[in-house]
Amino acid sequence: MRAMPPDSPTSRASLQKLFLTGLLTLLPIWLTWVVVKFVFVLLSDISKPWVEPISQQIAASFPQSLGWFNGLWVQNTIALAATLVFILAVGALTRRVIGQRLLGWFEALMMRIPLASTIYTSARKLLDILQTKPGSTQRVVLVDFPHREMKSVGLVTRVIREEGSGRELAAVYVPTTPNPTSGYLEIVPVELLTPTDWTVDQAMSFIISGGAVAPESMPFTRAGDR
Secondary structure, eight states, rough: OOOOTSSSSSHHHHHHHHHHHHHHHHHHHHHHHHHHHHHHHHHHHHHHHHHHHHHHHHHHHSSSHGGGOOHHHHHHHHHHHHHHHHHHHHHHHSSSHHHHHHHHHHHHHHHTTTHHHHHHHHHHHHHHHSSSSSSOOSSEEEEEEEEEEOEEEEEEEEEEOOOOTTEEEEEEEOOOOOOOOEEEEEEEGGGGGEEEEOHHHHHHHHHHHSSSSSOOOOOSSOGEEE
C-alpha cells in the first residue's frame, strides 16, 4: 500500500487528531500536577525557615552518612511532613478545652491588629458560613447571568433584609472556572434565585471541571417562571 504524502489533507487531519487526543489526555494530568505542586510548595514554605538550617546542621555533623540531608527535595519533604503534622496537632488540640482557650486567646490578639483582624474575621466567617445552611434558601443556587436564559453557579453566604421593604436579599459568591478562589459577589433577591440540592463539594467539582463533573439533571427554571 502506498504511503500518504506528509502534506496531504488526510495526513494533516490524522496528525491533528493525534495532537488533540494527546492534549486532552495530558491536560487533566497537568492541571492536577499544578494544583498539587502549588499546595506542596505552600505547605513546605511554612516549615522551611527552621527545617532548612536543621537539615544543614545534620548534614554538616554527619557528612558521610547523612550528607543527603542537604538535598533540596529532602528539605522540602521534611518541611511538608512537619507542616502536615502541625496541622493535625492543631486539629486535635482545638477539640480539647485547652486548645479552645488558646484559640480564643489568639483570636482576641488578632482583633487588636487593625488589618489582620479584618482579614481573619472575614475568612473565619466565610468558612463557618459555608458549613451551615443560610436558613431561608439552599446553599448552592443558580443566578441569572448574564441574562435570564443563562445561569451561573453561586454560593449563598448570607441572607439579609432590604431596608424599608424587608425583602430578603441573598449575598451570593459566584466562583470562576477553573479557579474557584477568584470570583465576584452579587446581592440578589431570594425569589430570583434558582435553588438546587447540590452540596458545596458537588458545586466545586462542577466549577473546577468546567462542567464535566455534573449530575445527570439539574434545575434551571424557577418555580414561578414555569
